[in-house]
Amino acid sequence: MIEPADAETFSRCIAVGGVAVFPADTVYGLACEPDLEDAVRRLYFLKHRRPDHPAAVMFFSLDLALAALPELGPRTTAALQALLPGAVTLLLPNPRRRYPLACGPDPATLGLRVPAWPEALAGLGGVRWPVLQSSANLSGETEARTLNAVPESIRKAADLVLDGGELPGTPSTVVDLRAFEDRDSWSIARQGAVPAAAIELALSRVG
Numbered sequence: 335m336i337e338p339a340d341a342e343t344f345s346r347c348i349a350v351g352g353v354a355v356f357p358a359d360t361v362y363g364l365a366c367e368p369d370l371e372d373a374v375r376r377l378y379f380l381k382h383r384r385p386d387h388p389a390a391v392m393f394f395s396l397d398l399a400l401a402a403l404p405e406l407g408p409r410t411t412a413a414l415q416a417l418l419p420g421a422v423t424l425l426l427p428n429p430r431r432r433y434p435l436a437c438g439p440d441p442a443t444l445g446l447r448v449p450a451w452p453e454a455l456a457g458l459g460g461v462r463w464p465v466l467q468s469s470a471n472l473s474g475e476t477e478a479r480t481l482n483a484v485p486e487s488i489r490k491a492a493d494l495v496l497d498g499g500e501l502p503g504t505p506s507t508v509v510d511l512r513a514f515e516d517r518d519s520w521s522i523a524r525q526g527a528v529p530a531a532a533i534e535l536a537l538s539r540v541g
Contacts, residue, residue, distance in 0.1 A: 335457075336455045336456070336457040336458055338460055340458075341458050343494060344461060344494060348463065348465055349463070351367060351370050351372060351373045352373070352494060353373060353380065353491075353492050354366070354495070355481070355484055355495045355496065356494075357498025357501055358392075358449050359449040359450050359502070360449075360477075360501065360504060361469050361470070361478055361479060361504070362469070362479075362480075362481060362483070362484050363392075363469055364380065364381065364467065364468050364469070364488070365467045368433045368465060369435065374389075374435045374436075374466055377468065380488050380491055381468060381473050381488070382473045383468070384473075386439050388436060388443070388445060389436045389438075389445065389466050390445035390447045390467055391432075391446060391447070391466055392446075392447040392449070392465050392466075393446070394449070394458055394462070396414070396415070396418050398462065398464070399414065399446060399448050399464075400414065402432075403444075405429055406426065407515040410427070410511060410514055410515045412540045413520075413537055416536040417509065417533065417536055417537070418446075418448040419449055421450065421504075421506045421507065421527035422447075422508070422509050422527075422528050423445050423447050423508045423509070423524075424445070424508075424511050425444070425445055425510040425511060425512055425523060426443070426511055426512065427444075427515070429442070435466065447467060470484045471488075472485055472487075472488075477505050479501050479502070479503030480500050480501070481498075504526055504527040505526045506526045506528070507522060507526035507528040507529075508522070508524035508526065509522060509533055510522075514537075520533075520537060
């Protein structure tokens with residue numbers, strides 16, 4: 335069970351440039367401040383991941399995400415409202431080049447996550463600031479469903495480790511919405527926790 339006090343500790347850790355292991359609605363993740371280069375570099379080092387590989391920016395509520403991205407068009411905004419919160423990562427147009435450290439070689443694309451917090455993790459819904467996040471596993475290896483499945487090297491080196499118990503274990507579905515505004519086009523970039531049919535149904539209702 336994640337309590338509000340855990341969320342406060344998590345927020346303080348991120349604010350001072352720390353790297354945290356935390357439970358999401360899918361798998362265990364690593365998080366850091368998205369605009370601190372040293373923190374981002376350290377997160378990637380813990381994963382043994384190339385620093386030019388893009389990551390996602392996670393907001394802990396949909397309202398915060400929408401407020402931070404006012405430049406999104408009305409159809410894209412409606413798509414976010416249809417799909418989030420949920421176990422999806424959305425690839426969005428990024429005309430203002432926000433969060434460049436998360437975007438890798440393509441600053442015009444932003445990956446966005448807003449988890450649907452289950453009751454046991456609801457305390458994390460109180461986090462007010464976004465994080466750069468990636469799964470808490472070594473690059474190329476299986477995502478962690480339990481805290482013990484997070485590699486020991488990552489758990490020992492992280493500044494904070496939160497135990498949320500056993501998670502569903504399937505990573506998020508990645509949905510490319512970059513052409514949705516102008517061409518009503520979208521695609522699945524990675525199949526994951528949310529079936530393509532559910533994505534299609536939700537987006538078909540966007541007027």
